[in-house]
Amino acid sequence: MDLNAEGRSFSRRDQLLRIQSEVQKCWEDHKVFNAESRSKPEPGEKFFGNFPYPYMNGSLHLGHAFSLSKLEFGAAFHRLCGRNVLLPFAFHCTGMPIKASADKLAREMQKYGNPPVFPSAEAYVDGKSLRSKAAAKSCGDKSQWEIMKSFGISESEISKFADPYHWLTHFPPLAKEDLKAFGLGCDWRRSFITTDMNPFYDSFVRWQMRKLKNMGKIVKDKRCTIYSPLDGQPCADHDRASGEGVQPQDYVLIKMEVLSPFPDKLKIMEGRKVYLAAATLRPETMYGQTNSWVLPDGKYGAFEINDTDVFIITQRAALNLSYQKLSRIPEKPTCLLELSGYDLIGLPLKSPLAFNEIIYSLPMLTIRTDEGTGIVTSVPSDSPDDYMALQDLKSKPALRSKFGVKDEWVLPYEVIPVINNPGFGDKAAEKVCADLKIKSQNDKEKLAEAKELQYAKGFTDVVMLVGEFKGKNIEEANPLIRDVLQETGQAVMYSEPERKVISRSGDECVVALTDQWYITYGETEWKDKAEECLSSMNLYSEETRHGFEHTLGWLNQWACSRSFGLGTRVPWDEQFLVESLSDSTLYMAFYTVAHLLQNGDMYGSDTSIVKPEQMTDEVWDYIFFGGPVPVSDISASLLNNMKQEFEYWYPFDLRVSGKDLIQNHLTFCIYNHTAILPKHQWPRGFRCNGHVMLNSKKMSKSTGNFRTLRQAIDEFSSDATRFSLADAGDGMDDANFVFETANSAILRLTKEITWMEEVLAADLRVGPPSTFADHVFANEINIAVRLTKQHYEDFMFREALKTGFYDLQAARDEYRFSCGSGGMNRDLLWRFMDVQTRLITPICPHYAEHVWKHLLKKEGFVVNAGWPSSADISDPTLKSANKYLQDTIALMRKLHQKQISGPHKPKNGATASPDEANKFVVGLIYVNEQYEGWKEELLNILRSKFDIRNRSFKPDQEILDALRQSSFWLQDANLKQIQKLCMPFLKLKKNEALAVGPEALNLRLPFGEMEVLQENGELIKRQLGLEHVEVLSASDAAARSKAGSHISLLIQNPPSPGNPMFIFRTCSEFVTHT
Template structure:
């Protein structure tokens, strides 16, 4: 208020002159007038009375007098970024501390054409300079001017930079700023703000105005206002109560940081909340029966009621004449005995039933999980914590909330009006129960809105049906398969993948991450099975391992697709009882080195296939009329895989330096200058051209730094944790089968004799030498390989 140089209006904005009482007229937007009309600030209650409709253009140049301003007269000026759906549509301008105001005023001062466009006279703008009113550490007494200069903001149109400028100054100004002017000079801004507000209200120079925090639409389609009504309030912000609630929240499992931040934010602003209303359904407030208890305030301890409802109502959720207890029998003494640890009350309810109710409550409480929507964090769920800490002892406080988003249908908001809508019954009838559950699990985890996709549900039907058919096929051919413990590399890899699936899927279910559980417990497991089928070749699959796969997969998918799981369990696997009661599968600890070795093998096969295709096609296209296929004797049927299992030379030195400069606690490296200095020091005194070494090292250093930041410090090891040659040798037949080769050799790149086997292609090894994790393959025809072998004597 002290630092105002002008006020802002939206030139094309719609305003009006509204009667507030018999003497006052406010120029504001209709939306603001409607809010005020319900706050006893309208001559006709709840009905704004507009004397004159205006636009922002009508208001530009109006001379104004503003409370506390050092400028006796200020003027109304145009600003293009004003929102008419927020506040009154008239904005005070304080260019000393508001980056938006500073840049908008500077634009008008420095651009005559802009002034002319809106009919702004020079005397309304040019004489007005920034008025320092607050000192902010680091930003001084003209924080807006400083931050705009630091960020090189050129005009009021630099919206992203202005948003950053506000982020840097607004909160710091409120928390750390010190007043330089007025009767509260020398005091902190956050202490002064309420004092100035009260002084303005008491002097009649201001009124209180309230509006929804954001746009709120009623079920009738009307935009909501804030109404001043006679209500009872609960003061949730009371300090002792708030401390207990914060203590409870700190010990709760919330499953995501976003959820925790939502609760912490709500606790930060929640203070008084109206707990009563004058119409609708609900319970009368005991001390003032003209009011009903507002629904959100009335519904935050009902988890405790769940624990005894079945006993009160004799198992009938709606209640009936067969209910064991009448409502009037549930006195305060009875509730206090059940929930509050009070004495056994005098009651005509049998004491055995009372004891049973108390036993049920104490068995189920504290509740360890409440699943609800993210939109209820800011009211219902926070009230739940408050009310539990107010009424129940600490050992019965809530232990966990799992909040989720809303659900979309085929990437669009569900809406009856557009037809993009399904009820649960419709989805089950269209897709089946299990396919619906499958698609819901696949729809998404966390707080983001989940997306139920029809194609996923239809694909689930096909996937599950196809899986049943495959299992039937395997079981019918059981006698043709190998038996016994795992004996091949493919056996060991597949068993390991099942162990990994069991471990990860359990973790995901425990965190209520159903999409991730579906991925690890179904999709990834099926991919491992398909890879196993491909890897086994003529040796065939192991029957015992396949039985374990079918058992494990059925148990892992059972929580999502129970009907499918029970069908497989009873009818295909011929198991007794139910899959859902079979328990979680027992698994050995995953062998992560074996998993990494298998990924190396599969990636290498893909890389070899690309190299083979490239070598077959050659660098030039065949001439027109030439045959498209090579003669039989020229086909590339011999493969040479060259492996270098350990970094050496300058690469070894680079990795040594990176290891020394990596902070594992922070997960970051020292700066590039420090790494370069260390590299230079390692070559001091050596007869080498360091500039040449540096030219080789810099790309490698960057590559390895990025890799280490992505996969971890193991990327800096000199060799892989498994023998590359051993893995490739053990899977020689698989590689030959996958690439269509007749002959395959795995060779050490450091072996000179082995390098000579590459014949005319040996240059490929120098152009792109193999390194740990990256073998290089060369392919020859049978004739070419025979010729090279004769020349080398190999």
């Protein structure tokens, strides 16, 4: 027995590992997952699913596996159902992270030797051996050498990774082997890597980019973009360690001129134009300025903008401005003087548009210096924060004294109405602060609420009261006033990241004004086509659809070129590379022909079939774009084969991805397909999921709560890993991979193999199903087939696992127990084993293949054996009858135990004797199979008032009027007692009908209660330990007499349809009354 250090046996896990190795070899030998095109497919004949290729700067981890499992399970289901399935997989190497890491390693070896001897061992933390992409993203201050060691790379090999292309030869083959071990049903002939290392893919991307440029969808222009100063280039989502999805935020920078004479601190700037520069989104309110705000403890600087102008702002804002052509030395802010907020209090200012000719800078305690410029202009008519801060200074002399604020800087300044806001008037901030009883500027929660209340209705009806654009609503006035301020030199435009963005190189990003190539996403006509495509796609959830609609609403020009990293050169401007989110938008089409070009070599180095230079734009156009037959020395048969492959597999049916790619890659995919391909080849579906946690905690390398895919396979086996991935969850919320579920799967699968071996060797009852238990079990199998198929089609794999494995196992266990001495039916168990094996195949294919071949002795492969036959339709009545039986037994057991331990319970904790504990061995079950009397009449009324189509009742008053006209209401002598019982019964039946439909209002159950209970008398006796059971009609006087002295129980709790009554008696009592 194989034991670990704690003495735990791994024999069951190792059994699954042996099975997966054998099965995977068999699959590979028989090329089971190679997908071949046929003639034009009929609807539903083929399934082409794909997955965003992962970045190859480390090994795949369970996060990758979780998203990929959704595609793998879905594709396996379609394959099982007989569809022609294509699931390809490729590896992304485009971008800057690999190149940056390789360069960092080269610098370390150049400086510290090979192997490097670092100056301090403490400078780098020795990492755990986790081969992960996350290790590279969250390495802290670890050296690149140590990061490579943490990947499990030997010191003798590490130096090779100073060549970025060595990463491309190392990690993709490892990932491929991990995915094979996972059991991915992939056609590996079509695999490829990106970048110019693969000349065929390089040619494909060049064709795509030229296509877009010729359509006018790639332009060169100056635009603000998120930018890494360290890397010296734009930092797109895939280049970021944090801040994915963050966009530039545009502000108007108001130039508030500092009036002379300057205070001593600023004397050195006499003769220069010095401004406090405040960032605002609301330039239309500047008429109402009463002051500016500074943070007393804030750190500021006086920065040269050009030869004459100086802005007093934060260092962070100055750095952003320097990358937007607003610094005397581009990209290098020149600070003439460091200042604190205290140095700025009391500066006299002349501010654009302000009705007050002079305003002063005053202290505000809530300013944030990590956004904007640290300088804030004050408009107390419309800003609750400004209003309360000004009121604090006006009403609190001690606060003025604390910061050296003179009365004349504050007291003369009153709120100036600028705009009229319906519901709030022309002094909106004053009104909302009074309504919310806000006491000071420190009441942050209420101030945030005040702002939300003001902005809740939008700005359509908010009208300017003053200025050149008086009478216009502020949605119109805002851009007009912004333009006037810029044209007159009173303001400049300023941008910064919406939130902090950290590049993978570790520096904080800025917004830079760059001259580069852009893809014109958001252009009106193109956006209309993208929205049309989206409207016809299957997205599997409304949350996903809303995510795409939101992205299409804001997405605009996207910088598609980079100057650093790996990739394909921009074909008309080869100083630039195509960035990593722009060479990955149409490559699903490349899968369809990759095997014909590359001859199975993912690097495209095999040119025996086609040479890369033969793949001209005319050839690509012919294959993908419906272009004319090209003049080419590629054989006509090969050209036609490639065209036919593409037209067979396209459009792709599904792309599975994490939800984080909605805001970039997946939306780009829609845009590029609608630009380049005809409508009938646009994508058909995207399915997005959340992230995965491990054991209810965020997956994190730094905390050790992390697993690579290979580690999970080695620890649990591939099938147990897949089982736990399926069980982890299906929606857009984060899912949870639980180690205990994986360990439990090991036990369940191996025990199931043992049980099947025993069953196949046993002497069992033969012939068609004949007993109630047989019919129930056969029905449960049919139900599992139907429900599980629906769950797989909906890509709800947790539910498929429940109905196709857990529920089916429970039904088998119940059947085994129900059969008793009569034994189980051999043919039925064969049906069960066949069905269960097929239903679990998409999730646990190695286990299923082993059972199929070695236990069931079936021909071929279970992965394409076909969905189980559904010739036998499931019977909901039989299911209801079985539920009735099981519920009855459970209730009888509870009451039996209660009667045993009731008044006859031994005193003082003594143990009951066997005679005492077992004396209630006769069970009488009283049944009333039909509602009668007032209940019958009430149900008839409810049926007449029920709308079956809409599953709703007529108004309550109409029902009550009908009740008051009923015979029992008008004539019954026990009216008061009936009225007391009537309303709860009416409410109960109404709720049941609303939940399950009109059958809840029937007078009888859809099956014979007495028949079900009588047929299962032996089961009831066995489960409750009774010697005798009788099923009796509650309306039969002779039957009622058998209750003896317990007849009062029958009177007090009369049975009704679905609710039998139980009486337990001793043998002597029963014999006396019979």
